[in-house]
Amino acid sequence: MRVPVQKQERYIAIRNVTILSVVANSLLTIVKITFGIIGNSHALIADGIHSFSSLAVDAMVLLAAKYSILPPDTRHPYGHGRYETLVTLAAGLLLIVMAIGLFSEAYEQLVGHKSPSEPTSIVLIIAFAAIIIKEAIYHYTVYIANQVNSPMLVANAWHHRSDALSSSIVVISVLGYMAGYLWVDAVATIIIASMIAYVGFEECLPAINKLIDTSINKDKRIKIKEIAESVNGVFFMHKLRTRKMGINILVDMHIVVAPRISISEAYKIAETVRHNLLDEMEEVVDVLVHIKPENTMNSLDLPQRNEITSRLQEQSIEVVEKIEKITLHYVDGKLLLDIDLPLNIIQNNNQARFISQQFADFAVNDPDIYAINTYYHGTVYDSPKVFQIDELHDFIQDKN
Template identity: 30%
Template sequence: MQISNRKTKVALLSICSNTVLIILKVMAGILSGSVSIISEAIHSSMDLVASLIAFMAVQKSSKPADRDHPYGHGKIENISGIVEGLLIFIAAGMIVFEAVKKILEPAEIEQAWIAIAVMATAAVINYFVSRTLYKVAKEEDSMALEADALHLKTDVYTSLGVGVGILLIKLTGFVVLDSIVAILVALLIVKEAWALCYNALEYLIDIRLSDEEEQEIRAVIEKIKNDYASQLMDYHKLKTRKSGNIRHIDFHITVDPTLSVKDAHEIVGCFKKELCERLKNTRVSVHIDPYTPLGDNREADDSDGDDNY
């Protein structure tokens, strides 16, 4: 529950900051008539929706496993990442539409210094909030919070870009720069949306853990294999995946067929203890195969995947 509370608190922080920034950007956009600031208000509106989704996702994903969801609710965070990415695509389309309209019907920028001040304030606020979100996201391994942090990090760059664009308009009088900057903002957040959706989708289709994590897993298995060299012959069929912030590790071990159930259980317990200590939020499943000198110890009739050593 403590983890859930911490994640929920930073998700609420993001909701509050986005709400304040939307109000500031809408006011600045109305006063200045700048399409790039209006586009930023649209972007922040999508950020607010994303923050609300992240808030609900971290609450739901932190629920313990139950009868209907024996593997937990972790993938809710991955789904929220895809939804947040799709929202960014929608925001980008709206921004481009408004920018093209402004190119066809250009208008002077009013109250430029107020607009620049609002953009600078938005960049500073989002910088500190995104840093907080990233910190908690990494520590708690939360994709929903990481996606929300990515939203706000992009907002830092786009706010600075809009502010610089308005400054250049003030200095040069080239009004079309406002629409050009808005379109560049849209392209930047499209790139963000693609990366976000791609990463979230990978975990939904059960992509394996990273090479670094699998190397760490193999190192632990090899260590325990050496500790029980006379009883444990080999391991195979190593498979890994991730659901939300929970890592799932599944593999087979081949043991001396005369080994007692108690001793085999002790070996499996060592694997689970060592792996869970090395990689937090980990669930380990170990299947025991008896060693047969004249046969295939890797269960040739088991077609659940290639054998990995």
């Protein structure tokens, strides 16, 4: 499996922006709770607890960023990229939980006619400062997330924005209280909670899809197909299977090639497909290419080499023991055999035709064999060329 380029640099970028987040969340937690108590604002105290919960997400992000870059091992042969996916899911779930908490609080205010406490002006100052700080960190985190392609950082960025929205509720609560509209706080809370819940679901669903090996999007699948089928020797590609491992893509496919090419040529074609995908698609880190010869349907029940060899040995064909090589081709539910014999076992063209006819008769009487082609291979003293029947006459005449 290929290790993505600049993996260490990606980790450093995620680590640095998350450390900034830890510092900001720690300070805001202390300031909000302290001045919430001093300023007689339960909303600001709750907002401080909200900031404290974001520290848990920061810790998970740091751990995931560290462990997701570990190389593959025996227990994790595809790497550790799903640490990021798990943290993205956890962050999304926390957003949903926070939204439910806000809904509950708003419902209690509306139905239970619970009035907010009278806050002091210091609460407004702290809340405004928190909004500015959190929005700045949100935009910076999203910028880094786009630079390093990290859905996990995007999820964490939305925790910063949810903090900013939570602080905005505090501002609305204070202004509403000052204007005499006590219900404004609850309505604003419901709207903001809805936004946070929506973002939480938006983060959770892609993470869940990755964990259950959902395929990549259609455009990327089409691109993979185009790259594979552009390789010379590939008739077409099918049975494409893809899945995500963190930000990386794993690919499994079948390619159809000519039925009578050599194994080494087929392997070369498959390797070319694999390398082209790795070179042209940065997210692709592992490609498994299965080779399938064309027109090999219904060949599963056909005999293998040992059975064919056994059948030949049961025949009364004298030259069977002289066979140098048998090549089996599984085509259209039948076997096509290429048999190589040494050239020095025949004296004339008629003898060669007789031997070939014996093999042809055997093929006619065997239900699994479509035809047998007989070839004669010269030694270095005769000729290095491989002859078919029609080519033997002139060579034998010259030899004699």
